[in-house]
Amino acid sequence: MKLDGKTSQDGDVIMPPSLAKRIFAVWYRHMRVYTKNIFSNGFPPFIEPLIFLSGIGLGLGKYIPQMGGVSYAGFLAPGLLVTTAMFTAAFECSFGTFIRMEFNKVYDGMLAAPISVEDLLVGEILWAGTKGFFFSFAVLCIIIAFGIMPISYSILVPFVGFLTGMMFGALSLFVTSYVKVISYFNFYFTGFLSPMFFFSGVVFPIENLPAPLIAFAEVLPLTHAVRLSRALCFRSFNPSLLLDMGYMAAFTAIVGCLAINRLRHRLLD
Secondary structure (H helix, E strand, C coil): CCCCCEECCCCCEECCCCHHHHHHHHHHHHHHHHHHCHHHHHCHHHHHHHHHHHHHHHHHHCCCCEECCEEHHHHHHHHHHHHHHHHHHHHHHHHHHHHHHHHCCHHHHHHHCCCCHHHHHHHHHHHHHHHHHHHHHHHHHHHHHCCCCCCHHHHHHHHHHHHHHHHHHHHHHHHHCCCCCHHHHHHHHHHHHHHHHHCCCCCCCHHHCCHHHHHHHHHCHHHHHHHHHHHHHHCCCCCCHHHHHHHHHHHHHHHHHHHHHHHHHHHHC
């Protein structure tokens, strides 16, 4: 959608807001809605990792003393930092986007303002990344508070959560572009995201998998986010991490462009 300047009654050309302001307006709208109920929205991210680590990390950890040279809870922690970003971004840009688009008709009002479909969907992806950052930070607070992980470079992991949120926000928008009935998202979460949780190096090293499954795991986007998170938490850096960052950036850009192209027709029709 092209944004042309309008002419005022005095004959002056009124130019539309800049690109940054238009995208920020979308992000700001979502932030205001989310923080309107900040306690109910912001408190659960601090409780969920505590329950998971207590039930799985500490309970199963009694039977698995170590994994990858660290305690099992310590092995799980870096993966949880980014999987929480994955799930919250996926929910935001699947169920959330569908409801705003089909039920609440929020996008109809937003597109009546001087913003384009591209501005709107880029703002959606950035908001998904922001939620990924916040949820990763919430999990990190719990992990550090219980002494599972030292602060060190792990304080940078929420930025990986931001990239993870953007990546899965773009992917979820792409999925949303095909969904006509909201219940179909169950196939996305149950058939793709949940299995990926187990085959991306979160609960066990992918190196222990058969060779075909290792190749399959390398294709999954979450694998690269987990690897970056674990590298920061354990301070185990190597040049191959640049490939993981490149994969995440390329995946977000390509899938995001595909999602925007498909949703443009749906939003404007």
